[in-house]
Amino acid sequence: MSEVLRVLLVDDQPIIRSGFAMMLSVEDDIEVVGEAGNGQEALELVRAAAPDVIVMDVQMPVLDGIAATREIVAQDLGRVLILTTFDRDDYLFAALEAGASGFLLKNAQAEQLVEALRAVGDGNALLAPEVTKRVIQQMSAPAQQADTAGGGRHEELLAQLTDRERDVLRLIGAGRSNREIAAELFIGAATVKTHVSSIFAKLAVRDRVGAVIIAHEAGIVASD
Template sequence: MIRLVIADDHPVVRAGLVGLLSDEPGFEVVGEAADGEQAVRVAAATSPDVVLMDLRMPGVDGVEATSRIAAEGTAKVLILTTYESDDQILAAIEAGASGYLLKAAPQDEILAGIRSVAEGQTALSPQVAVRLVERMRQPATAPTQVLSAREVDVLRLVARGRSNKQVAADLGIGESTVKTHLLRTFEKLGVADRTRAVTLAMEKGLLD
């Protein structure tokens, strides 16, 4: 029996998944979550085999929730979303997701993906697999703009798991200033979130 937690902020989508998986032999839905923070709490409380995780949710998003659940090591995370941009795919995989499927995928593909992830394998939709291969074939390029010393300081602390409030206290600056530095960093690196900013900066040798 594969124990599942379903995290999606759309009640209709979540209910549909619960109904589908509850009726499928070999699956048991042990929890639901409407946002990333709740997904982390429910996963900790129920110890599922797999968490089906949407990406865009209020508050803590799917990437951050995936990172926190993966760090605990109590469950595998399978992204199930409508979004498939390169940065979103890479951010999710780098956060620790074991698979990335699209909600538009056939039912059999979703069920097979859950089984694969539960068994410790990887599950990627064909579209996502192609995007990842294409991305890996692209030659590495330097960011179009160099980060300022302060932006590097902020990103280095973010890489250590510090929140915006903690970064502000560490550097003696306002929390709004931290947010401004991060937004400028995202723009310079061409990314959309903290996780991808840190990983890309490390890849480019911008962080120690």
């Protein structure tokens, strides 16, 4: 990622694109480098604008956001953050299967969107807290059926974690954001980020989705 995060906004409603662009304009480390009204326009613009992150709507004419995401990820043209009005499982899992690095709902707070953009730009994955549990349930069910030993197959990986990293993983598994983890454990946000990166490396997962699945299967998810 460049020093300034380059963002492309893709939504078929101009007023929504304008609103997001205005909201992001106050962030010194984020620059909106283009806007597109559908997935096909996004594919054309992404090559010219070279964004770090593409904020992608799902339901759009000409080419929908899921198909556009699949093309962008396959060609390694940038990371995609899905931002949709519709809290639907089929959209969620189709987006993750297509290679999206994040999934948020349009009712998210402004700071949540900014945090998500930075996380995705840094190479991490970010899911809206309200959909994290559904991802865990859907993606871990087949593994649970095949492996009645529960977290036994993860013991060797989990043994590498420090006590503090296990605390962080427990909260990641419950869908907490880095900010929430920092508040709950009384540590700094930068410290949480360091722990999260270390956890990903030790568990051999590429993003938060993989970490929450392991936390769930191992039975170390924090209770609400």
